[in-house]
Amino acid sequence: MRARTRTARKAVVLAAVATLGAGLLAGCADDGGDDNASDGSSSGSGKGKTTITLGLFGTMGFKEAGLYTEYEKLHPDIKIAENVTERNENYYPALVNHLTTNSGLMDVQAIEVGNIAEVVATQATKFEDMSKVSGVDKSKWLDWKWSQGTTKDGQTIGLGTDIGPMALCYRKDLFQAAGLPTDREAVGKLWAGDWNKFVATGEQYKRKAKAGTFFMDSPGGLINAILSSEKEKFYDSSGEIIYKSNPAVKAAFDLTAKAAEEGLVQAQTQFQPAWDTTIANSKFATIACPPWMLGTIKGKAKPEDAGKWDVAVAPKSGNWGGSFLGVPKSGKHVKEAEAFITWLTAPEQQAKLFKVQGSFPSAPSTYTMPEVTGAKNEMTGDSPIGTVFSEAAKTAPVQVIGPKDQIIQQGLTDNGVILVTKGKSAEEAWKTATKTIDNNLDK
Amino acid sequence: MATRNDTAAPPAKEGGAAPGRPPAVSTEDERRHRARLSRRWQRDMRWSPYAFVSPFFLLFVAFGLFPLLYTGWASLHQVEMTAPTDMTWVGMRNYTRIFDDDFFWNAAKNTLTIGIISTVPQLLMAMGLAHILNYRLRASTFYRVAMLAPYATSIAAASLVFVLLFGRDYGMINWALHFVGIDAIDWQNDKWPSQIAVSSIVIWRWTGYNALIYLAAMQAIPQDLYESAALDGASRWKQFLHVTLPSLRPTILFTVVVSTIGASQVFGEPLLFDANKGASGGAEHQFQTLGLYLYEQGWVNQHLGRASAIAWTMFLILIVVGIVNYVISRRLRASS
Numbered sequence: 030m031r032a033r034t035r036t037a038r039k040a041v042v043l044a045a046v047a048t049l050g051a052g053l054l055a056g057c058a059d060d061g062g063d064d065n066a067s068d069g070s071s072s073g074s075g076k077g078k079t080t081i082t083l084g085l086f087g088t089m090g091f092k093e094a095g096l097y098t099e100y101e102k103l104h105p106d107i108k109i110a111e112n113v114t115e116r117n118e119n120y121y122p123a124l125v126n127h128l129t130t131n132s133g134l135m136d137v138q139a140i141e142v143g144n145i146a147e148v149v150a151t152q153a154t155k156f157e158d159m160s161k162v163s164g165v166d167k168s169k170w171l172d173w174k175w176s177q178g179t180t181k182d183g184q185t186i187g188l189g190t191d192i193g194p195m196a197l198c199y200r201k202d203l204f205q206a207a208g209l210p211t212d213r214e215a216v217g218k219l220w221a222g223d224w225n226k227f228v229a230t231g232e233q234y235k236r237k238a239k240a241g242t243f244f245m246d247s248p249g250g251l252i253n254a255i256l257s258s259e260k261e262k263f264y265d266s267s268g269e270i271i272y273k274s275n276p277a278v279k280a281a282f283d284l285t286a287k288a289a290e291e292g293l294v295q296a297q298t299q300f301q302p303a304w305d306t307t308i309a310n311s312k313f314a315t316i317a318c319p320p321w322m323l324g325t326i327k328g329k330a331k332p333e334d335a336g337k338w339d340v341a342v343a344p345k346s347g348n349w350g351g352s353f354l355g356v357p358k359s360g361k362h363v364k365e366a367e368a369f370i371t372w373l374t375a376p377e378q379q380a381k382l383f384k385v386q387g388s389f390p391s392a393p394s395t396y397t398m399p400e401v402t403g404a405k406n407e408m409t410g411d412s413p414i415g416t417v418f419s420e421a422a423k424t425a426p427v428q429v430i431g432p433k434d435q436i437i438q439q440g441l442t443d444n445g446v447i448l449v450t451k452g453k454s455a456e457e458a459w460k461t462a463t464k465t466i467d468n469n470l471d472k
Numbered sequence: 473m474a475t476r477n478d479t480a481a482p483p484a485k486e487g488g489a490a491p492g493r494p495p496a497v498s499t500e501d502e503r504r505h506r507a508r509l510s511r512r513w514q515r516d517m518r519w520s521p522y523a524f525v526s527p528f529f530l531l532f533v534a535f536g537l538f539p540l541l542y543t544g545w546a547s548l549h550q551v552e553m554t555a556p557t558d559m560t561w562v563g564m565r566n567y568t569r570i571f572d573d574d575f576f577w578n579a580a581k582n583t584l585t586i587g588i589i590s591t592v593p594q595l596l597m598a599m600g601l602a603h604i605l606n607y608r609l610r611a612s613t614f615y616r617v618a619m620l621a622p623y624a625t626s627i628a629a630a631s632l633v634f635v636l637l638f639g640r641d642y643g644m645i646n647w648a649l650h651f652v653g654i655d656a657i658d659w660q661n662d663k664w665p666s667q668i669a670v671s672s673i674v675i676w677r678w679t680g681y682n683a684l685i686y687l688a689a690m691q692a693i694p695q696d697l698y699e700s701a702a703l704d705g706a707s708r709w710k711q712f713l714h715v716t717l718p719s720l721r722p723t724i725l726f727t728v729v730v731s732t733i734g735a736s737q738v739f740g741e742p743l744l745f746d747a748n749k750g751a752s753g754g755a756e757h758q759f760q761t762l763g764l765y766l767y768e769q770g771w772v773n774q775h776l777g778r779a780s781a782i783a784w785t786m787f788l789i790l791i792v793v794g795i796v797n798y799v800i801s802r803r804l805r806a807s808s
Contacts, residue, residue, distance in 0.1 A: 118772075122771045122772075122774075125553055125554055126553065129553070129555060129556050129557075130556075147554065151554040151555060296661075302635065302636060302639065303641050303642060306642050307641070436772070436773060439752075443752060443755060444752060444756070444757075447661075448755050448756065451658070451661050451662075451755070461756060464574075465575075465752070465757075468573070469768075469772070469773045470773075471775075471778075472550050472552065472775055472777075472778070
């Protein structure tokens with residue numbers, strides 16, 4: 030009897046050790062669980078359905094626009110599951126990590142335009158060449174959008190989703206109170222062709238502005254808008270870093286610093302809670318505005334502000350934002366994923382996405398579609414936003430983008446122009462920014 | 473667990489068979505069988521403990537030792553996150569450049585100052601709270617649980633709330649200060665205000681935790697000490713100074729060591745307190761701690777080699793701090 034209890038106990042112990050050991054091994058072998066969670070094909074949805082998983086960041090809007098449901102209806106054997114990371118700053122390092130270790134990847138991975146150059150330059154071998162997929166027609170995309178996702182030897186690692194043609198949103202009521210025109214044509218003429226004129230308008234605004242309001246939302250927003258409209262900013266076309274010697278960058282920095290010194294921009298950081306609140310309190314007269322920003326404004330502003338905003342052309346057209354969808358080679362359902370994103374990024378779907386979500390299409394054939402030309406936004410009343418943004422999309426320069434654009438721009442903004450609002454001189458701010466950037470770029 | 477004598481494992485004697493067995497009738501067969509059992513028993517006694525402790529050591533090797541050594545190896549290379557297997561040998565370069573890396577020393581200084589302005593008030597307040605809780609109170613369990621609530625909240629949630637409280641334009645703290653005539657303080661962009669704000673999150677989270685440790689130690693102090701002190705006419709305050717504090721000395725040392733280690737690794741609070749993308753610790757790196765700088769180099773800038781060197785330097789600094797703590801505590805123990 031006793032002997033038997035002892036063996037029983039030993040069995041329990043062995044079992045416990047085995048379980049722990051197995052758990053340990055499983056812990057090592059598992060890629061972190063996130064792919065299991067969304068991999069419905071193995072976990073019960075059953076009936077031989079193939080689940081295509083997408084790794085996305087922020088709100089890309091495919092699901093919200095009903096595109097998954099539509100595709101599932103067209104292909105009854107396919108199920109779509111997305112895995113969304115709120116912020117690209119968290120999404121991107123994880124993506125790079127997964128790519129370099131070739132594990133934990135979804136069938137489809139989104140890539141932000143700020144990172145596309147680095148992914149193209151360093152991770153191309155991990156992605157399928159989308160240009161070879163049947164049904165993908167290069168000519169449907171804006172040339173520059175297509176080439177951003179393509180390597181020098183012609184491998185296309187990602188298909189373009191949206192772009193961010195930039196205009197300027199402004200508050201008609203605040204402009205009127207400051208004695209400025211409110212008609213979008215007249216407003217566009219105030220600063221046409223030159224960002225200096227934009228700042229000059231700001232000076233004019235400030236003289237008669239409603240108390241407590243600012244001409245523009247943030248130094249980061251202004252410098253980003255100016256830089257977005259430059260052909261070359263941080264890299265030249267041969268891939269050399271030129272941000273410190275490029276006169277356009279210094280000019281953008283100094284102009285923003287000037288606007289900050291004169292109190293035309295408020296000391297805010299975009300997308301922070303205080304910035305959100307300031308929009309709700311109607312304290313900004315202008316915000317640099319790609320179409321998706323209208324969604325942001327709609328989300329932050331008070332409902333009674335509907336129709337008080339309008340959209341005018343920017344001094345120079347630029348592009349802010351936009352993403353790509355790529356298919357990693359190590360995904361579980363490569364063929365299905367390729368077919369899916371080919372459909373998802375086709376002009377018809379891009380137009381639907383614009384209509385529901387305001388993500389502006391990167392396929393120019395949509396710019397004459399009624400979804401785009403007839404687009405309206407609650408915040409901007411009956412302004413023809415589709416026409417304004419299509420115009421910006423067509424006239425925006427083909428910008429040279431580089432692998433470390435994001436780090437450089439962040440340095441100029443968060444460690445640079447923001448300091449001017451704290452009473453530092455433009456020169457001191459430039460010194461802090463360049464020192465930070467150089468340290469961050471130094472391998 | 474096995475607390476009853478008859479179920480507890482017997483002490484390991486050389487060749488000890490299970491106790492309480494009647495001496496067996498010995499046929500040759502049975503004796504051999506018994507000898508075999510006894511050998512298995514011996515092996516069991518000798519090796520089972522290792523099996524029991526092995527999970528920890530396996531985990532430690534896999535997630536502690538190996539990363540530590542690999543980090544050391546990586547710190548001697550130039551290696552980027554975009555190609556972690558692509559290493560270029562650079563020798564001690566990652567270490568030597570730390571010496572004239574202003575950002576590193578700035579972060580080290582911030583870690584020290586944030587550590588001091590968070591740890592010192594934290595422990596003093598914890599002591600005070602523990603002393604109060606040590607009195608007979610109504611609903612004392614409620615207060616004790618409530619003390620631990622901040623510790624149980626996630627750093628992320630706590631920090632986000634603090635960011636709102638410390639907001640420059642719409643924050644509640646500035647709103648309250650304006651009633652006493654203090655102008656809006658830019659908690660995020662000015663050096664000392666930002667460090668104080670970050671420290672306040674740390675203090676908020678850990679004070680209750682330390683208070684409970686102190687409270688536990690206080691309750692172990694024999695009541696007669698207080699009674700005799702009271703008989704001698706010592707006031708409450710004198711009792712605290714001359715009875716409570718000396719008895720708590722080992723506990724205080726413990727909390728100081730733990731808090732020092734915690735303070736040198738402060739990461740989540742400043743990361744989430746930043747209005748910007750996080751790791752730069754403010755526009756002028758005014759509250760960038762070493763943990764944050766390490767993260768910035770490794771994960772934002774993708775320089776794994778540099779980040780590894782920073783990690784090892786932090787590790788060495790911690791060892792020095794540990795030795796200093798040890799020496800001080802030995803001195804104190806010797807003097808008591």
